[in-house]
Amino acid sequence: MSYKIITDTCCDLWQEFYAELQTDVIPLSVQFKDQTYTTYSEPWLKDFYNGLRDGESAQTSAVNPEGWKQVIQPVLQDGQDALVMVFSSGLSTTYQSAVIAAQELMEDYPERTVKVVDTLCASMGQGLLVWHACKKRDEGLSLEELYTWCEENKLHLCHWFTVDDLMYLKRGGRVSATTALVGTMLQIKPVMHVDDEGHLIKVSTVRGRKGSLDALIKKFVETGLPGENDTVFISHGDCIDDAQYIADKLKKDHGVKEVIIYYVGAVIGSHSGPGTVALFFLGDHR
Numbered sequence: 001m002s003y004k005i006i007t008d009t010c011c012d013l014w015q016e017f018y019a020e021l022q023t024d025v026i027p028l029s030v031q032f033k034d035q036t037y038t039t040y041s042e043p044w045l046k047d048f049y050n051g052l053r054d055g056e057s058a059q060t061s062a063v064n065p066e067g068w069k070q071v072i073q074p075v076l077q078d079g080q081d082a083l084v085m086v087f088s089s090g091l092s093t094t095y096q097s098a099v100i101a102a103q104e105l106m107e108d109y110p111e112r113t114v115k116v117v118d119t120l121c122a123s124m125g126q127g128l129l130v131w132h133a134c135k136k137r138d139e140g141l142s143l144e145e146l147y148t149w150c151e152e153n154k155l156h157l158c159h160w161f162t163v164d165d166l167m168y169l170k171r172g173g174r175v176s177a178t179t180a181l182v183g184t185m186l187q188i189k190p191v192m193h194v195d196d197e198g199h200l201i202k203v204s205t206v207r208g209r210k211g212s213l214d215a216l217i218k219k220f221v222e223t224g225l226p227g228e229n230d231t232v233f234i235s236h237g238d239c240i241d242d243a244q245y246i247a248d249k250l251k252k253d254h255g256v257k258e259v260i261i262y263y264v265g266a267v268i269g270s271h272s273g274p275g276t277v278a279l280f281f282l283g284d285h286r
Helices: 015-021 042-053 065-077 094-108 123-138 143-156 166-171 177-186 209-223 240-254 266-272
Strands: 003-008 023-026 029-032 035-037 058-061 081-086 114-118 157-162 188-194 200-207 231-236 258-263 277-282
Touching (some): 003 123, 015 123, 042 266, 081 094, 081 143, 114 143, 123 143, 123 157, 123 231, 123 277, 143 157, 157 209, 166 177, 166 266, 188 209, 200 209, 209 277, 240 258
Parallel strands (some): 003 081, 231 258
Antiparallel strands (some): 029 035, 029 058, 157 277, 231 277
């Protein structure tokens, strides 16, 4: 193709998958146990979540313009254009940095084009949008056509998730200390989503863990686009059995053919904590 799709690691995919999709990827970094990490293998992620359970904290860093330039510039030097699909601007400054880098690089390479998409997505919701974009690329869409498709469809990428421990949301300012304490005592679980501005929003609460997992499935049934969700993505904060519960239900009862499951990455997991389960699919609205 005459262009390359570039994204960042908040897609929460893994290296072999990025290679299969033929995308370039730039890492966001995490500071954990006095070290900085930019790659997150499956065994490392399990250790990471165990560390969070033991009271360790983690800090995350966005990508700056120079970081983006280091990934985009070689593509332009190779004679290709670039479609850059970036973590939600509602959650990080990474998108603004990508725009700055793209503008500066196009001044240096006026014959090349760099299109930057604010996906307004997070975790494997961003990953699912990138996956769909790669399929469209392989079908022959031009850079301009694919950019338009992303802009027209990104708000159909539904993110529904729940957490098992409200204290992590309290630390991130998503719920109050009182809500977290009372919710924990009464086993109240939040049902949340990513809104049209790319922010994390609490929508409702349910009683018990199973109730919260069933609520995610219910959202899929209510808003999923018929015929567009043969493949859905699920991410989890080291709670594979809960992710598998949702996957099995979707396949058995709702016609989903393939469910791709992986960890919530360290960047987002630093804020959502262990026990997060998130379901991503195409819907008529978020």
